[in-house]
Amino acid sequence: MAILYPQVLHEIARANPTIWGVSVECWWFISGLASEFPERAIEVGIAEQNGVGIAAGLALCGKVPFVHGMVPFITMRSFEQVRTDIGYQHLNVKIVGAYSGGLEQGPWGCTHHGVEDAALMRLVPGMTVVLPADAWETEQAVRAIAALDGPAYIQLRGGELTPGGERSFQLGRASVLRPGGDVTIIACGALVSEALKAADMLAERGVSARLLNMHTVKPLDRDAVLSAAAETRALVTLEEHTIVGGLGSAVAEVLAERPSAPLRRLGLPDVFAKRTADRPELLETYGMTARHAAEAALELLDGRHA
C-alpha cells in the first residue's frame, strides 16, 4: 500500500537536511516536511515565478528544493524560470506538478487542464521528466529524483494500477507491463490504466500487444522504443496530454531517425478540450480511451495508417 506523498517527502527530508519544501499554494503537499522542519518549508502564495526563482536561490546555497504547484501553472506561468534559472544553471531543484494534471479538472475548463507539462519540461536540456502511473510508482519516482543530482519534473499521481506480476521501477527505463509481439502500446501517467485495458481487449481479439509504461519521458528509453519498432509491427502512444510535444512526439522523434514501424499518437489532438464535461467524458470525446487505443492498434496492423 503506497504512502501519501506528504509522508514520502517528509521521510526524504528527514534523511537529507538539505531538502526544502516550497509551496505555491500547495501547502498540503509539504505539510509532512513542514510539521517537523518548519525552517525548511516556505509558502510563496499564488506566485509561480517567484517560487521557482526562490528555489534557484536556495539551490545556489546548497539546498535541494522541491517546488510544488498545480501542473499547468508551475510549468507554464514559471516556464522561463524553470528553463533559465533552474535548467540553464543545472540546479538541483525538483519541480512537482502536484495536481490538476491531464484532464482531471474536467468541467472546470481548459485553464485548469495540465496537458502541456511533458512537452514544456522536455524542452529543457538536462531536465528529467517523470509521469508515474499510480501512487506506488510516484513514491518510487520521488525517491529516485531526490537521489538524482540535477533538475527534475514530476507529475504526481494517486490511485492504484493492477498490472499483475512483480513491479519494478528504474528511472529512464520503460516498465514492460505486458510482453507482446504484434503491436506496441506506449503510455505514461494517468492513461497507463487505459493502455492496460486496451492490451487486454486486443488479447481477446488474438492480438498480442506489448505494453510499455514509459514513465520517464526524458530521458526516453530509446532502446525500448527501437526494440518495439523492430519486434512488433506498429506502435500506438497514449497520454493525457496534447499529442504535440509530449510522449508521442518523443517516440516519433526516435522512430523518425530510424525509420521503422508506423506510429499513431493518441492524446489531445492539438485542440483545447473545450467541452464542459468530466474527465471520463472528455477522454471519450477526444479519443483517449482503451477502446480508442485498441482500435488504433488494429488499424495500423491492418495497414491503415492515416
Next chain:
Amino acid sequence: MARTSDTHAGGALSLADIAAALYFRVLRWDVARPSWEDRDRVVLSKGHCVPALYGAFTELGLLGPEEPSQHLTTDSRLPGHANLKTPGIDATTGSLGHGLSIGVGMALAALADQRPFRTFVILGDGELQEGSCWEAAMSAGHYGLDGLTAIVDRNGYQARGDVDTEATIAVEPLADKWISFGWSARRIDGHDMAAVVDTLESVPFEPGKPSAVIADTVKGKGVSFLERGHDHYSRLTAEQAEVALQELGG
C-alpha cells in the same frame, strides 16, 4: 568594450560607482575564496551590465589583466551576461525580472541556517516593469528578510535613448512602492561615493525589513557622448573608445 558591438556600456557605467563601493568596501568577500560559504552574495539582476563587475574583479585580481578584453569572445570566461562560469558571479542572469527572487531564496537560506551573509540584488529601473520583481518584493517584505538589499540603478533610461523610462512606463513613485511592499527605502545620488558607501554599509535600515536603495545615476556616466546619448547599446569606434578612456581617466 570598444572591440565588440552592442555592448551595454551606458548601464555598466551608471553602475560602476556602486560596484566599486560594493567590491572594494562594503562586501564581506575574499578574493582568494570566491566560493566561501559565508561570503556576501551579489545577484546582478540587470545581468547585461556585468562589465561593471568584470572591472571590479580585474582590479581585485580575480580576473587576469587581459581578460576584460576577452568579454564576449569565443570560449572566454566573460560572456555577455552575468554567468556562473565567471569566478565571483553568484547567479546566472540576463532575463530581467529574475534576480530578486533568486536573492530572496538566498536570504531565506541564510536565515534558516543562521548564517551571517547578506544578499545584494542589483536591478535596473526599467527592469521594475517586470511584474516578477514585485512578486519577489512582496515575499521579501512578508518574510521580513532584513538580510536582503535591493539596489536600483535608477539611470532613467531603458532601450530607447530618446524616450526615458518615465515616458515609457512610469515606475515612480519608486520609494513609495518599496515601502508599501514592506521594505525600508532610501534614495541617494549613485555617484556620490560617500553617500553610496554610507548607505550600503548601514543595511538593514530597519530590523525585520529588507532594504531598498534607489540610486539616481547617469547612464553612460563619465563619458560625455554616452551621457548625452543615453544609448542602451553602444558601438564605439576606435576614436570614440580613445576619447572615452581619456575622459574616464584611463
